[in-house]
Amino acid sequence: MSRLLQKIGFKENRYDRPNQEWTCGNAGIPCQECPNGPTKRGKCVATTQCLPILKNDRYQCNRTQSLGGQCEQGPFPDGSCCHTIKQCVPERNLRGLRKRWCYISVAVTMIFILFVIFHEADNEIINPGALTSAHAVSTSSCQDCHAFESDGMLDAASFIDIHGRSIADSELCLDCHDMGTTSNAFSPHTQQASTLNRLTENAKASSGAIVTELASALYGNTMSHTGEIACSSCHNEHKGAAFDLTAMTNQQCQVCHTARFDSFAEGHPEFDNYPHDRRTRIIFDHNSHLKTHFVDSKFADMAPNSCQSCHQTTEDGSLMIVKSFEQSCASCHGDQIRGDGRAGDLGIAVFRLPALDTVTLDASGRSVGGWQEFAEGDLTPFMHLLLLKKAGFADVLAQLDGVDLYDLSQADDATLEAAEAYGWAVKELFFDLIMKGQEMIAVEERPELVALISQDFLVAAQEQWLPDLMEEVPQYRAGRWDANQHASIETTTDFVDTSISETALGGDDNLLSDNGDSDVLLLEDDSGGDLLLADDGDGGDEGGLLMADDRSDGDLLMADDSDEGDLLFADDNSSGGLLIDDSDDGASLFANDDTDDTTEIEAVSLPDQDKWSLFGGWYRNDNNYTLFYRPTGHSDVFLTSWINVTAEQYKQAATAKELFHELTEAKAPGLCVKCHSIDVVASTPTVNWLGAHPKPTMHNFTEFNHSAHFSLMTEQGCVVCHELNQEADYASSFEANNDPHKYISNFNMLSKGSCTSCHTASQAGDSCVKCHNYHVGERMLVLPGEQFIQAGSVSIER
């Protein structure tokens, strides 16, 4: 049993002062406790147990009851107490100690804050959290992302204007993150306000979850006054290296949206023209191929047997792109590009000696020098384009508009003058092509535009068509051309009688002389045509009259081709050779000693140059004085480059437009547009050389990963989702229609139902960002400005 220790009563207890911070150091020692206690500052003021009082002329003890009441000894005669108290060292009580702890706590805290403020590495201390890995390595200080740090201290206004500051900080984000056009960088979905307004009007207002509705109301009140959304609205940094900066809930997405819904399955709008928002870039009618061509016995063995024969996934799985032409199309269409089986010219006319009535010009004293009498046709668009660079040529063409240059007999002086300029312009073009080289053709120094045309090729044509060109043009340019003395010489090498009468028989050419080259009998005449057995050492292709060894037409003797009117030594029966004949009559005037008289000499005829150029390239046709280019095959650099160049200049130059249309005609050599569609945007055409292909910098609003869905395919393959529309008039999408968005697809559009079976919250997920991007449009990472300051060291400057 415990006993009571504490007596209640003022007589039994001293007066305790728990509200004071100091207590007597002798509090635990009986009879030594000071009744007064220490001062507020903790000083002991103990003297005696009482202060005797003077009463009736005697000092009496007045010790308190708590200390035992009046003592037996009583005070000293001088009135002092006989019980002195031993002075103590006052102690702090709990209240005092606690107060002291508070002061220490405040001091430590303030020291810590001062340390934070003035510490050199304050960035690390006040940093509210680690940055994500990407940002951590690309930033070095707060001012990299916080604009005010670089601008100096904040003023009161900007301290309050957090939203304004957030936009200023977001501007710094653009140093590394390209968000497309700067004006729309902070617009929702990086779209223009007009676009957003239109989309908003299109959307049907509906209600979503209460959270979304409340959030939308809050969001509207806080953000709508500017219409700009700072990066930090969605991307919150300083939450650790592994924090997902792009995490976004469906409700967060819908806060801004007029049409709100609960989930993908419940309320998400039905797909609109998905996945096709435009016609295919490569014209390929699946219906006709599947139903007609692939089942045709002629092509059956080459026909693909599955979608994968022609399609493959991109690396990121976003697209099923068409395989290369060689893998998917060449087996059937490869030869068509080179023009096999094509009627007419297999190549495209690039350079031509056009028709010009030089007789009339000569008669009017406006000679343009040598010309081909039977030249025909107009300038090719290529020449047209090149000649327009010549000053005044456009006026010449304007003057000659509607004029038949083949017959100028009725032309007036102005027309004749223009025709003369026209003729010289053509000759100068040929001259410059030979002299200046490929740069004449290569617009903007694009080497692919010349297709490796050689000087020899041009010189050969010039020597054949305009043999005096190298003398005439310099004279003309020097102003020494006398039209009256230089009547145009019609170098019609096609006809023997003309050659003989004007050159071989009536001319002043030397016979049997040797010019030091390898000519045997006769040297070349003035007009360039060798007369007898000429071999000019340059290839002998200048249209020798007798026994010329070139491959050109018009040889008189021993010509080796059969269809050019050879007179002697013809090698076939049809041409009726006089001296050497391949018939069995044995008559031979210049028989070869090494040849057995009885042996039949078979002079082979050369094939047509266009047919000879099976794999494409340059070739010449002397019948129409034209230099052709035959496509080398798919992706012919020459054709594609010229099409691209003329497309770029389509709006600026009519000739470019003309050439573009010529090159992109349905039956034009190469048949480019048979498969490659042309999109016209803002009156500028673009030929789609490639099918749909991933563009890493392009971010579409909706994305789909094919690879992730392959496991869902059944034996039907891609048809599980991409159902062929057998009634679709696919071809009509490309007929007289250059708008890619007006189209009829080969396939039925996908419906939302094909996705909702799996894409629920509990299965494949139905997050908005699973399929949609917020930042849409073309953008790419921007490299910070850098500058080499020393060899081997790089400094990055903003």
Next chain:
Amino acid sequence: MSFTFKKRRITNISLLVIASVIAIFLCYVLRTAHLNIGIYSGLVLYGIVLFLALFNSRKKAPFLPLLKVRTWLQLHIYLGLLAVVIFFIHIGWRLPNGALESVLAAVFVIVSVSGVLGLFFSRTLPARMHQSGEPLIYERIPKHRAQLKTEMEAVVQKMVKDGDNTVLSDIYDAKLHAFMTRIPTWSYCLKSVDPAYAHVKASLLDQKRYLKTEQNEMLDEALELLETKRNLDFQFSGMTLLRRWLFIHIPFSVSLLILGLAHGILVLLYSVRI
């Protein structure tokens, strides 16, 4: 537990749960609205902490007609618990990893945990102390301890003198003196047994059979003093604990207010989102 107390506790807990749910819901709404939860929850949290700190001031001004201290205490307790919920909302249910933020969070946790412990002690210890002897004034306990020691010495001396027996004096020197002069730690009241007390008591009881009747009465008196000392120790330990937890709670609360203010200024300075 009276019905009123029980009813009050149920009511307060219900209000706390409702307030917490509303806070979490609002947090979700704010986050959905792309608003900065940190700023809003931080402002609310700092306001609550400031209000909680006023409780100490209110106790120093009992004359002010600002609700009863009892009401203030209830508000202090349940707003403190609500502050813990808002704190977790504020930090995004994750550990902060910034230096200043980590320190601040640690201080908040210390204040919160000390507060909860203080609440636990103040709800459990008084009842146990009431069962263990009389209620004492804390400041007088040293004096009582000295008084008991003196009385024990007097009893032992008398027993030795009367019985001409030195066994008790040996026990006193070996065990009893240490027990009577010991100052228990704050954790003493948390222990369910006191081995020292049991050991000393057993030693005294062992001598009972060898003592005369008069001496046995003195032994009973010594045992009574022994139990009183044990109760005194319990009272001392309990009251120490009931005061000492504030040595953590209050100083760290002051730090919390200062650090919170600095944190708020920094946040407003650097924040790019409201």
